[in-house]
Amino acid sequence: MSTALPESHPLADGRTASSALVLAARRQPVPHTPVWFMRQAGRSLPEYRAIRQGTAMLESCFTTDLVVEITLQPVRRYGVDAAIFFSDIVVPLKAIGVDLDIKPGVGPVIAEPFRTAADVDRLRDLTPDDVTPVLAAVTALTGELGATPLIGFAGAPFTLASYLVEGGPSRDHAQTKALMYGAPDVWHALLGRLAEIAGEFLRQQVLAGASAVQLFDSWVGALPARDYREYVLPHSTRALAAVADLGVPRIHFGVGTGELLADMRDAGTDVVGVDFRVPLVEAARRVGDQHALQGNLDPAALFAGRDAVDARVRQVLADAEGLPGHIFNLGHGVLPDTDPDVLHRVVDLVHELTAR
Amino acid sequence: MSTALPESHPLADGRTASSALVLAARRQPVPHTPVWFMRQAGRSLPEYRAIRQGTAMLESCFTTDLVVEITLQPVRRYGVDAAIFFSDIVVPLKAIGVDLDIKPGVGPVIAEPFRTAADVDRLRDLTPDDVTPVLAAVTALTGELGATPLIGFAGAPFTLASYLVEGGPSRDHAQTKALMYGAPDVWHALLGRLAEIAGEFLRQQVLAGASAVQLFDSWVGALPARDYREYVLPHSTRALAAVADLGVPRIHFGVGTGELLADMRDAGTDVVGVDFRVPLVEAARRVGDQHALQGNLDPAALFAGRDAVDARVRQVLADAEGLPGHIFNLGHGVLPDTDPDVLHRVVDLVHELTAR
Numbered sequence: 042m043s044t045a046l047p048e049s050h051p052l053a054d055g056r057t058a059s060s061a062l063v064l065a066a067r068r069q070p071v072p073h074t075p076v077w078f079m080r081q082a083g084r085s086l087p088e089y090r091a092i093r094q095g096t097a098m099l100e101s102c103f104t105t106d107l108v109v110e111i112t113l114q115p116v117r118r119y120g121v122d123a124a125i126f127f128s129d130i131v132v133p134l135k136a137i138g139v140d141l142d143i144k145p146g147v148g149p150v151i152a153e154p155f156r157t158a159a160d161v162d163r164l165r166d167l168t169p170d171d172v173t174p175v176l177a178a179v180t181a182l183t184g185e186l187g188a189t190p191l192i193g194f195a196g197a198p199f200t201l202a203s204y205l206v207e208g209g210p211s212r213d214h215a216q217t218k219a220l221m222y223g224a225p226d227v228w229h230a231l232l233g234r235l236a237e238i239a240g241e242f243l244r245q246q247v248l249a250g251a252s253a254v255q256l257f258d259s260w261v262g263a264l265p266a267r268d269y270r271e272y273v274l275p276h277s278t279r280a281l282a283a284v285a286d287l288g289v290p291r292i293h294f295g296v297g298t299g300e301l302l303a304d305m306r307d308a309g310t311d312v313v314g315v316d317f318r319v320p321l322v323e324a325a326r327r328v329g330d331q332h333a334l335q336g337n338l339d340p341a342a343l344f345a346g347r348d349a350v351d352a353r354v355r356q357v358l359a360d361a362e363g364l365p366g367h368i369f370n371l372g373h374g375v376l377p378d379t380d381p382d383v384l385h386r387v388v389d390l391v392h393e394l395t396a397r
Numbered sequence: 398m399s400t401a402l403p404e405s406h407p408l409a410d411g412r413t414a415s416s417a418l419v420l421a422a423r424r425q426p427v428p429h430t431p432v433w434f435m436r437q438a439g440r441s442l443p444e445y446r447a448i449r450q451g452t453a454m455l456e457s458c459f460t461t462d463l464v465v466e467i468t469l470q471p472v473r474r475y476g477v478d479a480a481i482f483f484s485d486i487v488v489p490l491k492a493i494g495v496d497l498d499i500k501p502g503v504g505p506v507i508a509e510p511f512r513t514a515a516d517v518d519r520l521r522d523l524t525p526d527d528v529t530p531v532l533a534a535v536t537a538l539t540g541e542l543g544a545t546p547l548i549g550f551a552g553a554p555f556t557l558a559s560y561l562v563e564g565g566p567s568r569d570h571a572q573t574k575a576l577m578y579g580a581p582d583v584w585h586a587l588l589g590r591l592a593e594i595a596g597e598f599l600r601q602q603v604l605a606g607a608s609a610v611q612l613f614d615s616w617v618g619a620l621p622a623r624d625y626r627e628y629v630l631p632h633s634t635r636a637l638a639a640v641a642d643l644g645v646p647r648i649h650f651g652v653g654t655g656e657l658l659a660d661m662r663d664a665g666t667d668v669v670g671v672d673f674r675v676p677l678v679e680a681a682r683r684v685g686d687q688h689a690l691q692g693n694l695d696p697a698a699l700f701a702g703r704d705a706v707d708a709r710v711r712q713v714l715a716d717a718e719g720l721p722g723h724i725f726n727l728g729h730g731v732l733p734d735t736d737p738d739v740l741h742r743v744v745d746l747v748h749e750l751t752a753r
Contacts, residue, residue: 215697223701341571345579
């Protein structure tokens, strides 16, 4: 199944192949439902805030020791079933020379937004040398994590394009859609480049030791399905295809993508990530039984008190009953003010309720 | 049909009863597809920015002459088929004494957020005397508008609650959901009060001359359908029931509510507003043929250039073919930077393509 992987890769040498995460993604029997949290590494952890003091976000992402430590923090604290390496989706863009920064309280800010065919040429190929400290962190983490799989990740072409075209985070994606609908040739050229960059970044992470990958199309829920199929799906497919021969589980997720689940499945993924707006039982109806699902506790529900949190964890597990494979997660990233003890409780409860 | 209306009401005395908007909402034959735009009055118009200079948003909403003039501006400029009175959804809350302000670039900010049972008691009944200048504007507008119907509006209980509980706009509605899931008794008490306030405000607007109403549940797309049914639907139903005996068309809309369309229909509305993420043809499948639909051109698409805008207008109209009733609108409010000439073009094109 993973013949193209180096022999020493943790999925090839047996370390992570029987982890709950990999088994669930492959729709095989699991010892318990695996659980991890999007954005588990970062913001909500006091030990993260302590170690980040005095170091800017982007600098942290390119500092091997910091990436390793921050990635391990939630694994140590919670006993989650996977690590996801600490980074930001604009890291590969920074790595190939796009002038951008991550501003606290704002997010990525692009110095010169991308709007024309000439702008597309500002995106060159990503090579392993561009992300040396990142890949060094992945390799180091693989050594530290033992049987716990490391999930590599990248931003999907649409979401990367949204940052590049808008120049930063956007609620309405107006410039992005103006380009997509108004200049489809430029759009497809831009997304084609981004698909290659995202795909290559995923591939390098896997070769460095990641046992799974997640492609985040955070903002693609802003599109109706027919536009998704025309303007996005071919490019996300290309990004995910870049790791197809490596045999690692692929996860594909976006926020508010209930209408797009079947199309995102068709991008070529093993696991479809589900936002909290669609119950897993309904998501399974849309996705079919040839894929595992990941999700989907509402991160806002973690503020509702222990009884309510417990009840909603049980509801997610009840919705997941009979799924071919289920990876427990939130339906969106951990919110900054989340109490780490509540997340810890969720991990324990999922493990306890699903132990076989 | 409208026996409870005063005889001099424009819908009762015949002025607006055969307008395209009212006919479409009632699923009767129309001379052309009616078109209006959410947020047509305001931000994007230079004449609006000129007249607002030196007057704060909330003050404008309580100044009769300003409300009248701002409401009429898009009707004059575009020839839209309906006016919607210029206001903000927090106006009735301000009117009953909630300490709040609307901050430029931010939105409504509540001085003391609502979190407990005691807070619910801070919401008293709305009486016509609380909104005298607003109702005076509605009455004056009715005189000015002739055969063009005025749409009254209110924020729906969930969306009002979100502002009150969060203390302002929120992306994740974490405190709102914490209250909803964690203290359902307080939640239902709060939404019950808000339903009465919203319903009474709609009723007063209709009695003052509005020929239709729209209940905006802007943020309710943050909920899965089963939570909508449990925590929201009874209250939205109560708000809309407050005008049921008056026989004016009711429109119900929220952003990102594709999963909720059938439930929002069940709140008791004549027209279901559809966000741009779900094609009207699919929305009709979910809503059935006993309701008209409103929507759903993506406001971001208005930035894509004339050919693309025209193509997308045609697509919305093609999707609406065969609907029992269709009111053309955007799938969300007009964005601040929108070119008014583009909106004008959309109105003309819809009228031209649908003239019978």
